[in-house]
Amino acid sequence: MKTPQDLDDLEGRIEAAQAKRPKPVEDNGQGSLLGMAWRLSTELVVAVMVGGALGYGVDYFAKTAPWFMVGGLFLGLATGVRNTFRLAERMDQVAKDAKQASDARQGE
Amino acid sequence: MSNDPMHQFKIEPIIEGRQIGIIDTTFTNSSLWMVLTVIAIVAFLALTARKKLIPGRMQSVGELSYEFVADMVRSSIGPEAMKFFPFVFTLFFFVLFSNILGMNPYGFTTTSHLAVTIALGLFTVGMVVVVGIMKHGLGFFKLFAPAGLPLPMYLIIIPIEIISFLSRPLSLAVRLFANMLAGHVMLKVFAIFIAFLVGKGGIMAAGAIVPILGTTAIIALEFLVAFLQAFVFAILACVYLNDAFHVEH
Numbered sequence: 001m002k003t004p005q006d007l008d009d010l011e012g013r014i015e016a017a018q019a020k021r022p023k024p025v026e027d028n029g030q031g032s033l034l035g036m037a038w039r040l041s042t043e044l045v046v047a048v049m050v051g052g053a054l055g056y057g058v059d060y061f062a063k064t065a066p067w068f069m070v071g072g073l074f075l076g077l078a079t080g081v082r083n084t085f086r087l088a089e090r091m092d093q094v095a096k097d098a099k100q101a102s103d104a105r106q107g108e
Numbered sequence: 109m110s111n112d113p114m115h116q117f118k119i120e121p122i123i124e125g126r127q128i129g130i131i132d133t134t135f136t137n138s139s140l141w142m143v144l145t146v147i148a149i150v151a152f153l154a155l156t157a158r159k160k161l162i163p164g165r166m167q168s169v170g171e172l173s174y175e176f177v178a179d180m181v182r183s184s185i186g187p188e189a190m191k192f193f194p195f196v197f198t199l200f201f202f203v204l205f206s207n208i209l210g211m212n213p214y215g216f217t218t219t220s221h222l223a224v225t226i227a228l229g230l231f232t233v234g235m236v237v238v239v240g241i242m243k244h245g246l247g248f249f250k251l252f253a254p255a256g257l258p259l260p261m262y263l264i265i266i267p268i269e270i271i272s273f274l275s276r277p278l279s280l281a282v283r284l285f286a287n288m289l290a291g292h293v294m295l296k297v298f299a300i301f302i303a304f305l306v307g308k309g310g311i312m313a314a315g316a317i318v319p320i321l322g323t324t325a326i327i328a329l330e331f332l333v334a335f336l337q338a339f340v341f342a343i344l345a346c347v348y349l350n351d352a353f354h355v356e357h
Contacts, residue, residue, distance in 0.1 A: 035336050038283055046279040051271045072271075078264075079271040
């Protein structure tokens with residue numbers, strides 16, 4: 001026959017056992033580190049490609065080669081760097097929030 | 109089987125079609141695997157969609173997958189966006205199942221072709237534009253011009269915002285395509301190495317254990333990537349749809 005006393009005991013033992021286990025990797029809604037790396041790198045590369053392609057398109061129709069393409073590449077680079085930094089900041093923020101949440105859970 | 113690692117991505121016609129305008133109606137091995145993907149998804153849903161109050165094993169798989177995507181939509185856009193749930197669900201499962209089917213021996217990975225992934229990306233971003241204009245009218249274009257900047261800054265900011273917006277479908281597409289392509293090439297190269305070493309015989313054959321372990325590890329990694337990329341694709345579709353709902357950010 002189980003009494004509430006036993007259940008409290010059991011709870012204590014379960015907590016002790018869980019504390020011994022390695023902490024599970026925090027799932028912060030961003031997938032793994034590999035996924036984050038892919039996101040950051042494509043963000044940077046693709047913006048340069050789009051900027052260059054837009055400039056090339058303008059040049060093609062306005063017959064001003066290569067000026068718009070060069071300008072487009074630079075703008076694309078600026079865009080890529082800005083987007084990458086923004087994304088990195090957001091990832092940092094999410095990671096920080098997740099850490100705080102897990103710390104708060106530990107403190108309970 | 110060819111020992112060229114790129115051979116697995118070759119498009120081969122199965123039923124010859126005709127050229128109608130710019131559309132080629134040839135049914136290729138890629139089309140075949142897309143059809144198989146859709147059949148697999150329908151079969152999956154047919155198997156898991158039950159109406160018991162206490163779900164069995166199959167039913168809980170179906171319910172978990174529903175809740176997984178529903179949570180994603182709700183947390184990244186908001187409850188008002190649940191009418192886009194079917195779209196995100198379809199997108200997620202199409203990408204996931206084509207990645208997984210591509211992991212089968214003799215399978216063809218439709219998502220390893222840029223043409224397929226860019227079609228998905230363009231459709232997603234095209235929908236963001238349509239929804240945004242329907243919801244906010246011309247106010248949607250405020251997305252390209254954040255308020256409260258000194259006037260000369262707009263000369264730089266507007267092109268940058270436009271490039272940034274146009275790079276979304278491409279970055280969605282390139283990420284998925286490059287991941288699948290790179291993974292499958294790597295897998296094939298390691299696997300060819302096994303055959304090569306075994307073919308040499310003697311002490312070299314014993315060395316084949318290294319690429320065998322490597323291939324096994326890569327297969328596990330590839331299943332992870334298959335899921336992860338489907339997840340990333342779907343969550344980014346949500347993030348972009350979020351812009352259509354909340355222009356002022």
